[in-house]
Amino acid sequence: MTSPSILDSGDPSLFDITTAAAGPTGKLPLTDEILRTWSSGDLFGLTQNAGMGWKPEDLLGPQYLIVSTQGGLRAENGQPIALGFHSGHWEVGLLVAAAAREVKSLGGVPFAAYVSDPCDGRTQGTTGMFDSLPYRNDAAVVMRRLIRSLPQRQAVIGVATCDKGLPAMMLALAGMKKLPGVIVPGGVTLPPIAGEDAGKVQSIGARYAHGEISLDEASAAGCAACATPGGGCQFLGTAATSQVVAEALGMSLPHSALAPSGQPIWLDIATRSARAVHQLAQQNRTLGHILTRDSLHNAMVVHAACGGSTNLLLHIPAIAFAAELPRPTVDQWSEINREVPRFVSVLPNGPVNHPTVRLFLAGGVPEMMLHLRALDMLKLDAMTVAGISLGDVLEWWEHSDRRKAVREELQRRDGVNPDDVIIPPAEARKRGLTSTVCFPTGNLCPEGSVIKATAIDPAVVDADGVYRKLGPARVFTTEREAVAAIKGEGEPIKPGDILVLISRGPMGSGMEETYQITSALKFLKWGREVAVLTDARFSGVSTGACIGHVGPEALAGGPIGKLRDGDMIRIEIDRNNLVGTVDFVGLPGGIVEPDEAAMLLAMRPTRRDLSPDNELPGDTKLWAALQAVGGGTWGGCVYDVDRIVALLEAGKAALQPKSRIGR
16 A cells, blocks of 8 residues: 555646746847858757746857766755755855856856765765775766767866865866866865864764763764865865865866865855856866876875875876876875975874864965975976966965965964964974875785875884884774774774775775774774774875775785784884885794795685675676776776777687687
């Protein structure tokens, strides 16, 4: 049985149905030339535009497409009609509207399209994480298809905020290098006046399980952490780092990353971005002029200076590939991170955990770049969507009223000296800030691995700046089992252990993000005494001795897949010189040198419990296979179409039966 109200509402007035309408008034602004030369699709597009209510006399203005990641359905008063997946895409419709109004005021015809995005925070510890990284490629493909599906578009405005939506938008626009384009970053949410930030609050389950907070405290913290409805999280995770990188690439306007969502200064960025892309179109300056080797260099330098998310090691190479530029190598990443000092004090790296809105008020990306310019680390001839070079941008910024106003506002509002957020590099060195990313190798990661060395708790680092750990492995093949052990279930994780999580790379889980583990360890009193080693990846807000991206992954035959509980592992990370090793060194009571231990490990059979996750979707298995052909994680997890087609053709040829002719 079903409810009668499902089959019919019982309202007779519903059947008063109109079957024809007068249609728009006026006439299309057609000419003899238009009718003779335009395609039927272009002509019918004008009909559709008039049908949607645009004034017929204005239809021949240049068309601008605004693609955004808007999610949810928001009423005019801001109240939710239907929730989005996250605050990062909740208010971006306001940016779309501001940009569209400016396009119209300039005589253009704005179009809007939407490709929403998931939330890595929402899917932590769930099977939803299996779709997280693969989604980036899918979204970029759909965005490019939408751009191409508006044949008369003159330029593109991309509006996005968070972990996968913004990298996807950058990939999409990078792949449209013959068009003018601009990125409008979606900004950040504010921290609560009293309460926990959106990173710490994700550990309430683990802290409650260990008796470190009460049920009431957990409930209150969980409710208040997203203090305003829109914008990305308050820490310099993947979302915020992506905004910083978009600006450093020159794809968004100066001082646009990390603006507080919903506020006038945030909306103004969308208005000026529409003005900028209109100017680019008039100048015939495209994204191909913006995205160059120099702009990639600048993005990598800024990433290092701010201590950005390691997930950008996946995204920046992918942006380069989409723009038909050489992808940065591990050696190039290493060189830049050794040369560039970190001098930004912000969540989650500290040393003082300022929220990202303070980084914006301290001057954001252009303020960081002033210091980098003084160190001669930038390519100042790189062009920006402002229509001028980076060098000219920094000359403007240094003496601008905007710079003075926002820095004074930070001091007035929060009593914070801007130079304590973006610290002069020499002073930052005195305060103990170290460089960002290290790529350890060793017999457990012969193809390399990644650690945000600057985020290791100083309390477990030796006086010479080297993190040294020798401890027994606790091996898990699912995140669920590992988190249960952290919470004290079964055989609990203990201080001194090295938590090894395997079968969670691209083939095993879509290279899931494991912040549920790292956040729990960060905020447990003894968590600093545990290291993490995995073929998965980490959230941009992760901190601690967490080594990810281990290659080869376990399911690809990597040595990490042969580890057993109790195996002794030695980790050394030099935070000053950014070098490190991760080695299996034998069993308790039988420590040997790494070379000998590697031979012992090679003789072991592969673990029988290695397999892709039982719930891994076919869509993600396909992504894993395709991205492996394009260079895998070190190549940015991209779809190299030419390589894929070549391998498919070779495979088809190999599978064809041999000819019987001549037998």
